Amino acid sequence: MPELQIIGAPQSNYVWVSRIACHEKGVTYTLVPVMPHTPEVDAVHPLGKIPALRHGNVTLAESRAICFYIDHAFDGPPLVSRDPAEGARTEQWISIVNTHFDVLVARPYVGAYFFPGTPDGSPNRPIIETALPKLEGQFAMLDRAVAKTGHLVGNSFTLADMNLLPMLFYLHHLPESGAMVRRNASLEAYYERHMARAGVKDALPPPFPGRSSWTIEG
Numbered sequence: 001m002p003e004l005q006i007i008g009a010p011q012s013n014y015v016w017v018s019r020i021a022c023h024e025k026g027v028t029y030t031l032v033p034v035m036p037h038t039p040e041v042d043a044v045h046p047l048g049k050i051p052a053l054r055h056g057n058v059t060l061a062e063s064r065a066i067c068f069y070i071d072h073a074f075d076g077p078p079l080v081s082r083d084p085a086e087g088a089r090t091e092q093w094i095s096i097v098n099t100h101f102d103v104l105v106a107r108p109y110v111g112a113y114f115f116p117g118t119p120d121g122s123p124n125r126p127i128i129e130t131a132l133p134k135l136e137g138q139f140a141m142l143d144r145a146v147a148k149t150g151h152l153v154g155n156s157f158t159l160a161d162m163n164l165l166p167m168l169f170y171l172h173h174l175p176e177s178g179a180m181v182r183r184n185a186s187l188e189a190y191y192e193r194h195m196a197r198a199g200v201k202d203a204l205p206p207p208f209p210g211r212s213s214w215t216i217e218g
């Protein structure tokens with residue numbers, strides 16, 4: 001069997017998602033820890049983003065495609081149910097997490113702390129202030145979603161949960177968003193429970209270069 005490579009820096013939440021997927025599926029992989037827009041990435045991803053995957057003759061870009069491949073090319077428990085309705089509900093939550101929660105709300109907020117673009121490197125307050133009311137709404141939605149079973153879909157840990165946890169980890173370490181998660185009891189319990197999973201913990205990223213911790217105090 002050829003080596004399966006997950007290509008991308010471990011701090012990327014989508015690299016982390018792909019690594020959790022490998023672990024949950026029982027797939028051995030090698031991490032190639034490179035930044036976006038480097039030759040290894042540009043050779044696979046048309047936009048130079050991470051993660052990318054290489055497995056023998058197979059090369060793939062985009063975490064959803066990568067996780068589809070991991071889920072279907074190997075034995076092991078399904079990451080997305082093969083039952084049409086249950087599987088579709090999992091896709092529904094993957095889409096909500098990635099196209100609404102992450103891109104529109106969480107990513108600008110997290111970026112305003114870690115990549116602020118301010119002259120002195122201090123947090124970008126206008127971006128943070130704009131994100132806060134939206135974050136409140138998104139956390140309330142997620143809290144309701146996990147309240148019943150402790151999972152986004154059904155009673156098991158699916159690819160939807162794998163997509164949510166890495167971004168939730170970053171938010172948990174920042175001042176306003178960390179406090180908001182802690183105020184949403186079901187979401188906080190969900191976070192603590194699933195962060196303890198081996199597949200999630202084993203791929204815990206180191207802090208960004210130049211930082212000693214993920215936490216930024218308020």
Ligand SMILES: N[C@@H](CCC(=O)N[C@@H](CS)C(=O)NCC(=O)O)C(=O)O
Nearest residue numbers: 012013014036049050051062063064
């Ligand atoms: N839709 C993509 C998003 C990938 C993505 O945005 N990756 C970030 C790192 S978390 C990246 O490569 N950023 C560099 C850039 O956008 O130029 C996926 O699911 O893989």
